[in-house]
Amino acid sequence: MFITDMMKTDLIAVRPETTLVDAIQLMETGNFRHLPVIDGDGKLVGMVTDRDMRSAKPSTFLSEEEYQLTFDKVMQHTVGEIMTTELLTVAPYFTLQDALLVMRQKKVGALPVVDEKGRLTGIMSTRDLLKAFVNIMGIGEPGTLLCILVNEQPGQLKKIVDIVTEENVSMGSVLVARDWDEKKRAIFPYLLTNNVIAIKKKLLDQGFELIDPMGWYLGHLPQKK
Amino acid sequence: MNTTGFVFDERYLLHKTFNGHPECAERLLSIIGGLSTAGLLEKLMLIKAEPADQRWIEAVHNIRYIMKFEEACLWGLPDFDHADNSICRDTYEVAQLAVGGVLKAIDAVMQGEVTNAFCAVRPPGHHAEVNQALGFCYFNNVAIGARYLQRQYGVDKVCIIDFDVHHGNGTQHIFDTDNTVFYYSIHEHPSFAYPGTGREFETGYSGGEGFTLNSTILPGRGDEEYREKLLGDLVPAFESFAPEAVLLSAGFDAHESDLMSGTSLTTEGYDFINDTIMELVNTHTNGKVVSVLEGGYQLDILPVLVTNHIRKLMGV
Numbered sequence A: 001m002f003i004t005d006m007m008k009t010d011l012i013a014v015r016p017e018t019t020l021v022d023a024i025q026l027m028e029t030g031n032f033r034h035l036p037v038i039d040g041d042g043k044l045v046g047m048v049t050d051r052d053m054r055s056a057k058p059s060t061f062l063s064e065e066e067y068q069l070t071f072d073k074v075m076q077h078t079v080g081e082i083m084t085t086e087l088l089t090v091a092p093y094f095t096l097q098d099a100l101l102v103m104r105q106k107k108v109g110a111l112p113v114v115d116e117k118g119r120l121t122g123i124m125s126t127r128d129l130l131k132a133f134v135n136i137m138g139i140g141e142p143g144t145l146l147c148i149l150v151n152e153q154p155g156q157l158k159k160i161v162d163i164v165t166e167e168n169v170s171m172g173s174v175l176v177a178r179d180w181d182e183k184k185r186a187i188f189p190y191l192l193t194n195n196v197i198a199i200k201k202k203l204l205d206q207g208f209e210l211i212d213p214m215g216w217y218l219g220h221l222p223q224k225k
Numbered sequence B: 001m002n003t004t005g006f007v008f009d010e011r012y013l014l015h016k017t018f019n020g021h022p023e024c025a026e027r028l029l030s031i032i033g034g035l036s037t038a039g040l041l042e043k044l045m046l047i048k049a050e051p052a053d054q055r056w057i058e059a060v061h062n063i064r065y066i067m068k069f070e071e072a073c074l075w076g077l078p079d080f081d082h083a084d085n086s087i088c089r090d091t092y093e094v095a096q097l098a099v100g101g102v103l104k105a106i107d108a109v110m111q112g113e114v115t116n117a118f119c120a121v122r123p124p125g126h127h128a129e130v131n132q133a134l135g136f137c138y139f140n141n142v143a144i145g146a147r148y149l150q151r152q153y154g155v156d157k158v159c160i161i162d163f164d165v166h167h168g169n170g171t172q173h174i175f176d177t178d179n180t181v182f183y184y185s186i187h188e189h190p191s192f193a194y195p196g197t198g199r200e201f202e203t204g205y206s207g208g209e210g211f212t213l214n215s216t217i218l219p220g221r222g223d224e225e226y227r228e229k230l231l232g233d234l235v236p237a238f239e240s241f242a243p244e245a246v247l248l249s250a251g252f253d254a255h256e257s258d259l260m261s262g263t264s265l266t267t268e269g270y271d272f273i274n275d276t277i278m279e280l281v282n283t284h285t286n287g288k289v290v291s292v293l294e295g296g297y298q299l300d301i302l303p304v305l306v307t308n309h310i311r312k313l314m315g316v
């Protein structure tokens, strides 16, 4: 999955000479947390975040009158003066995995995506990432989660997939927990159906163990000493 | 002892699902068998079902959806909207008759012929959305019943209590923005169970904010958690809403022996649900309640649970 499939592309960008008062209005009406700054060729030159904006505002300890006066003055400054220019950008060929790892390691909430000429093509934010995960887990569609314990040996997943396929059921996703116990894995297929009885019966007939996921959860809670 | 109405029609057996499908005609036969063995069948007042007038179905469902469903059945397609929703040529008419049975039961209760009623109908309804069939459901029997109560009998406030192990997504969505119908559902947690909706933070929105309430039960949990949630969530919400009539989406698939779910509610746990609800309707709605069958797929336990449920309705 490339980030071009999930990033936001209908962007609102500003120029470095845009005043802070205009920029704040854009961010508030559009509910953006990140505002990209581009030059006349569409090249990304900086970013302004809602945090940059907050720290540009005068102190709230000032009297109302002083606050308004300073505020009006500050707001006539330009975006170019407060924007971040040391940018972490990514390329359109980045995958979801890349974005996930970069955002976690660099602790950023949004990644501008630029083409080989440095032009802004999109922004990938944690919001887009969350949406992508709902999609990947298949939980946007009605379904049932099964919890199956299998021996750590090849071919187990295939058997499960075969049973599900025989019953003409689609899978929304499959998650695997490797650290269940030493020689076992837990497999969690999310089946896009309400009709799970036949599948459960076949799994039991073939020797699979259907587990109570709460057993695992409780096993991982801190134990009383 | 209450006079309890009972809706059943042999034509409900004509909705044939594919071989091995859990929502099968044998479900109703097992219920009739259970009631007759228990000697209850002759003590109930049989209510004759009639196909619902289409305008009542249109009170909830989109007309194009209704027509699409009818066409799918007439063409002899194997399923409708999703492979789960197995159909046959008779399914459309049976679904009309299921709605009609619920409306007749409401008539009988509202006209004082019976105190309350149980509708042994199929196909079930609570997953059916305004324009989508889901989870074996085509027409939302209970939702249509709520609209009927309001428009035919001028009832202002209706409460729907849904104790099927699955969340009634259809019913919730139909009344999402409505503050005249309170929807309460207790079901297995949506991270594990179909259809994946009904989290506790779903409470209705715009005008209907606060008129939807969901209680979730984690897999493997049963009687104790049901007791806690019913007393802690349902009872106070019901009392503050103060409905004039109550409809039940009565699902019996939360039982520990029903493979459809991961909850482990016992037969006694179901009785606690029955007792809690009966106490609420007896003190708030003069006992007016119409109970409508939803799920329940374990054919040995289903008749036992339905018989117990009907005993509580009769007050015996």
Ligand SMILES: [Zn+2]
Pocket (backbone or CB within 6 Å): B164, B165, B166, B251, B253, B294, B295, B296
């Ligand atoms: Zn159910």
